[in-house]
Amino acid sequence: MKTYKCMICGWIYDEAKGSEKEGIALGTKWEDIPEDWVCPDCGVTKDQFEMVEI
Structure with missing residues (x-):
């Protein structure tokens, strides 16, 4: 699973956690x-x- 970060505001999306x-x-x-x-x-x-790597 990978993690992605918004380069504008820093919001993180972690595939493992999703976003309920x-x-x-x-x-x-x-x-x-x-x-x-x-x-x-x-x-x-x-x-x-x-x-990104977290």
């Missing part, structure tokens, strides 16, 4: 999140995220 608040189930891969999804904190698109 955003309706994303545990174990949802980054590539399975819709392309029109936006960061819940700052509203930028997926292309503003990068994979």
Whole structure:
């Protein structure tokens, strides 16, 4: 499982944890999140995220 960070605001998406608040189930891969999804904190698109080691 991988972790992704918004390069604008720092919001973290962890595939293992998903994001219950955003309706994303545990174990949802980054590539399975819709392309029109936006960061819940700052509203930028997926292309503003990068994979990070936590």
